[in-house]
Amino acid sequence: xxxxxxxxxxxxxxxxxxxxxxxxxxxxxxxxxxxxxxxxxxxxxxxxxxxxxxxxxxxxxxxxxxxxxxxxxxxxxxxxxxxxxxxxxxxxxxxxxxxxxxxxxxxxxxxxxxxxxxxxxxxxxxxxxxxxxxxxxxxxxxxxxxxxxxxxxxxxxxxxxxxxxxxxxxxxxxxxxxxxxxxxxxxxxxxxxxxxxxxxxxxxxxxxxxxxxxxxxxxxxxxxxxxxxxxxxxxxxxxxxxxxxxxxxxxxxxxxx
Numbered sequence: 001x002x003x004x005x006x007x008x009x010x011x012x013x014x015x016x017x018x019x020x021x022x023x024x025x026x027x028x029x030x031x032x033x034x035x036x037x038x039x040x041x042x043x044x045x046x047x048x049x050x051x052x053x054x055x056x057x058x059x060x061x062x063x064x065x066x067x068x069x070x071x072x073x074x075x076x077x078x079x080x081x082x083x084x085x086x087x088x089x090x091x092x093x094x095x096x097x098x099x100x101x102x103x104x105x106x107x108x109x110x111x112x113x114x115x116x117x118x119x120x121x122x123x124x125x126x127x128x129x130x131x132x133x134x135x136x137x138x139x140x141x142x143x144x145x146x147x148x149x150x151x152x153x154x155x156x157x158x159x160x161x162x163x164x165x166x167x168x169x170x171x172x173x174x175x176x177x178x179x180x181x182x183x184x185x186x187x188x189x190x191x192x193x194x195x196x197x198x199x200x201x202x203x204x205x206x207x208x209x210x211x212x213x214x215x216x217x218x219x220x221x222x223x224x225x226x227x228x229x230x231x232x233x234x235x236x237x238x239x240x241x242x243x244x245x246x247x248x249x250x251x252x253x254x255x256x257x
Contacts, residue, residue: 005031005092005156008082008120011099012042012075012112015060015068019098022141023130024063026149027095030156034091035068036082038075043101045112047119048074055081075116083123093156094120097130098148100139104131104169104223104233105189105215114167118239121165126155128166133227144170147181147232160236167235171227179230186235187222189215 007027011020015037027033039058055073062068069086071078075096099113108114113129120127130148132139151168160166167186171178193211200206215224223233 006087006089007031007033007152008079008087008091008094008125009033009035010037010075010078010082010094010096010116012038012045012096012116013100014038014041015062015070017041017100018137018139018141019100019132021063022145023095023098023148024066024068026145027152028063028066029149030153031092033063033066034082034086035063035066036071036078036086037069038078039070039072042074042112044110045074045076045115046110047076047115048112049080050074050077057081057085075112076119079116079119079123090123091120091125093152094125094127095130095152096120096128097132098141098144098170099129099131100137101135102131102133102169102227103129103167104227104235105187105213105217106191108167108186108235108237114237117165117167118237121163121239124162126160126165128152128155128168130168130170132170132172134172139172143176143178147178151181151234163238163240164236165239167223167233167237169223169227169233169235171230171232173230175230177230178232181232181234182226184223184226184233184235185219185221186237187215187219187224188217189213189224 096116103111117127117129226233
């Protein structure tokens, strides 16, 4: 029996990714760690769950002193099966990442990294999704480790209300210097998709999704502004998607008449 905090770790880049390795090593300094992560990359899976095929778990020996499991399911599956089959007590903290690539603004909707954290929050855990604005597999996570540890430690030591989790994005400034940490709101932005039409060797048409990120928000209190200016963004995020301020407006439409 240990008095150390229990920390559940997952991600969407897969259990062998450099990002989750860095996260596990930092969490080991703060508590007892258990890892349940996908056996392969699951980026942009959002909150998908597996319902039409079996989910398999395999215990793996990847990190000294850490119980780790690889799962054939999605990031959300990993959290769900950890809760139901592996955990003997509720974790004091769940962390997801460190993602290879940003999950700022609207990307929170598509992100498997953030969806794993959301699922943990739904179950009542304090949870954080960590992402680094570097998509390369060999990204250098060493400069961001103290930041990850600082935010995780503060989350363990403070309260988060049920329904709230943290979306943390870390920049990769050109000069390598991160200026600090900003608590922000989610920027208003979207992806403008372009489906490139192509033909396969058999003459059949297929489509390859491309596109560009469009930031429509020029505020200096957003996650996009923070990242562009060399700051870590911390966005308190809710999974309740109700627009409470607009309930009265829609109620005036007379839908109940």
